[in-house]
Amino acid sequence: xxxxxxxxxxxxxxxxxxxxxxxxxxxxxxxxxxxxxxxxxxxxxxxxxxxxxxxxxxxxxxxxxxxxxxxxxxxxxxxxxxxxxxxxxxxxxxxxxxxxxxxxxxxxxxxxxxxxxxxxxxxxxxxxxxxxxxxxxxxxxxxxxxxxxxxxxxxxxxxxxxxxxxxxxxxxxxxxxxxxxxxxxxxxxxxxxxxxxxxxxxxxxxxxxxxxxxxxxxxxxxxxxxxxxxxxxxxxxxxxxxxxxxxxxxxxxxxxxxxxxxxxxxxxxxxxxxxxxxxxxxxxxxxxxxxxxxxxxxxxxxxxxxxxxxxxxxxxxxxxxxxxxxxxxxxxxxxxxxxxxxxxxxxxxxxxxxxxxxxxxxxxxxxxxxxxxxxxxxxxxxxxxxxxxxxxxxxxxxxxxxxxxxxxxxxxxxxxxxxxxxxxxxxxxxxxxxxxxxxxxxxxxxxxxxxxxxxxxxxxxxxxxxxxxxxxxxxxxxxxxxxxxxxxx
Numbered sequence: 001x002x003x004x005x006x007x008x009x010x011x012x013x014x015x016x017x018x019x020x021x022x023x024x025x026x027x028x029x030x031x032x033x034x035x036x037x038x039x040x041x042x043x044x045x046x047x048x049x050x051x052x053x054x055x056x057x058x059x060x061x062x063x064x065x066x067x068x069x070x071x072x073x074x075x076x077x078x079x080x081x082x083x084x085x086x087x088x089x090x091x092x093x094x095x096x097x098x099x100x101x102x103x104x105x106x107x108x109x110x111x112x113x114x115x116x117x118x119x120x121x122x123x124x125x126x127x128x129x130x131x132x133x134x135x136x137x138x139x140x141x142x143x144x145x146x147x148x149x150x151x152x153x154x155x156x157x158x159x160x161x162x163x164x165x166x167x168x169x170x171x172x173x174x175x176x177x178x179x180x181x182x183x184x185x186x187x188x189x190x191x192x193x194x195x196x197x198x199x200x201x202x203x204x205x206x207x208x209x210x211x212x213x214x215x216x217x218x219x220x221x222x223x224x225x226x227x228x229x230x231x232x233x234x235x236x237x238x239x240x241x242x243x244x245x246x247x248x249x250x251x252x253x254x255x256x257x258x259x260x261x262x263x264x265x266x267x268x269x270x271x272x273x274x275x276x277x278x279x280x281x282x283x284x285x286x287x288x289x290x291x292x293x294x295x296x297x298x299x300x301x302x303x304x305x306x307x308x309x310x311x312x313x314x315x316x317x318x319x320x321x322x323x324x325x326x327x328x329x330x331x332x333x334x335x336x337x338x339x340x341x342x343x344x345x346x347x348x349x350x351x352x353x354x355x356x357x358x359x360x361x362x363x364x365x366x367x368x369x370x371x372x373x374x375x376x377x378x379x380x381x382x383x384x385x386x387x388x389x390x391x392x393x394x395x396x397x398x399x400x401x402x403x404x405x406x407x408x409x410x411x412x413x414x415x416x417x418x419x420x421x422x423x424x425x426x427x428x429x430x431x432x433x434x435x436x437x438x439x440x441x442x443x444x445x446x447x448x449x450x451x452x453x454x455x456x457x458x459x460x461x462x463x464x465x466x467x468x469x470x471x472x473x474x475x476x477x478x479x480x481x482x483x484x485x486x487x488x489x
Contacts, residue, residue: 021234024230024231024232024234024235025235028231028300029300031225031227031231031307034221035228038219038222041214042221043217045214046214051206052210055206060095060201061200063198063200068129070127070141070192070194071127071192072144072191073191074153074185075126075129075195076121076128076181077128077129077183078129078181079180079181080181082175082178091203093172093173094199095199095200095201096109096182097169097170097200098169098196099169100166100194105194106187106188107165107166108186109162109170110162110182111159111180111181113158113180114181115179117181120158121144121146124149125146125147126146128141129141149189150189151189152187152188153183153187154187160178165187224307229307229308229311229326232304232329233325233326235329235332236325236327236328236329236330238358239328239329239360240359241327241368241370242331242360267459269367269368269458269459270368270369271367271454271458272365272480273338273342273347273364273451273454274364274480275349275442275480276352279349279351279436281436281437287344287345288344291343291345291354294336294344294356304329308326308329312326317381318377320374320375320377321374321375322371322466330465330467331369333358335360335367336357339355341454342454346454347447347451348436349442349450369462369467370468372468375468376469383469384465387463388460394456398456398457399423399424425453425454428453448480451480452476452478452479456477459472
């Protein structure tokens with residue numbers, strides 16, 4: 001019988017372990033959020049730099065000259081309401097260029113407050129531009145009838161900016177608060193406005209925010225990556241990659257158990273799944289909903305895997321070894337992912353709810369990878385993208401496929417594309433689910449085939465995540481368990 005002091009020490013040790021795990025989880029979550037924020041900042045900074053470099057020799061983004069035509073006295077834009085007084089930055093300026101396309105014509109361009117422009121054009125036949133499509137170019141107009149003759153637009157004093165004359169005329173205006181309307185007319189106010197017009201925008205913000213986004217994003221990404229590695233190392237130390245000793249790690253001269261020797265001849269990443277003897281006919285309809293808490297957790301875990309794999313790649317490159325804690329963490333994420341997908345959508349082969357743990361458990365689905373004593377330093381540079389490419393193409397066929405059909409539309413339609421796709425694995429699981437719904441039975445041959453596809457996918461994932469150097473076999477090993485004694489070469 002244990003003494004009270006022994007019980008207290010045990011409880012204290014358990015409490016410390018739980019707090020330690022909680023701390024690593026917090027580090028992982030905070031690190032992931034910081035890393036995502038930092039990556040977004042870097043992407044935004046690069047995009048801002050690219051956009052800023054496109055402002056042209058005159059410092060403006062320009063839409064190019066487009067043709068506009070109306071039989072009315074004036075061509076106007078919808079009201080543009082701006083509220084920028086509270087923003088302590090210069091947001092930029094706009095430039096409108098227009099030239100009359102009528103022989104000997106002179107154009108007028110003006111931007112004015114809505115109230116004064118409405119009063120000026122009251123009762124005048126006006127055309128309002130309601131929409132512009134660029135691909136292909138198409139303008140939508142709204143006609144405002146009227147019989148009044150407008151006064152000469154250049155004689156009006158309410159315009160914030162204006163220009164008139166022959167040839168191309170430009171007006172430039174800083175963005176400021178107000179309700180503004182752009183008006184294009186003939187300088188003599190006669191009806192029949194036909195012009196070529198272009199719009200431009202300039203802002204100094206791109207040059208100001210680019211370094212802030214890049215520097216801030218880099219700092220957040222570095223701190224986030226550090227927290228992710230800290231959390232992953234802490235969790236990985238508590239989640240061994242396999243419940244059985246790796247066949248290659250026994251002492252020299254030790255032949256190992258028969259089970260170890262059998263597995264030594266197979267691929268060192270092992271995926272298993274046991275089909276429940278009794279499955280609910282309709283539970284699969286809501287399993288995706290029940291699995292949402294797992295999906296939320298897996299989002300953070302997979303974001304962390306990206307960082308931990310990059311860190312592991314550098315470690316392998318310089319030392320030839322995969323850090324054991326990071327190895328256990330990445331295998332644990334694959335294991336967790338497999339349990340959830342086995343339950344929710346990639347097999348639907350159990351009604352037992354998956355546990356929230358990276359470690360191996362007694363769950364009907366499991367995934368294990370033998371820890372490698374040594375990894376090739378050179379292969380790490382080409383495994384994930386070049387050598388794995390043939391397998392990635394096969395996995396793409398298993399998990400998704402698509403093609404495009406192209407055709408020619410009508411008068412105002414451009415070429416259109418329609419993508420049609422399907423997932424081979426998804427179709428097989430759906431067939432199994434429908435059969436389960438109507439017959440109460442999961443067809444065993446179909447389950448074996450589904451397991452073979454998933455096994456292929458997870459072998460490729462193990463190779464692409466740098467967990468092993470052995471090239472995955474081009475083989476569909478079907479059934480709930482790995483084939484004992486299969487040669488992976």
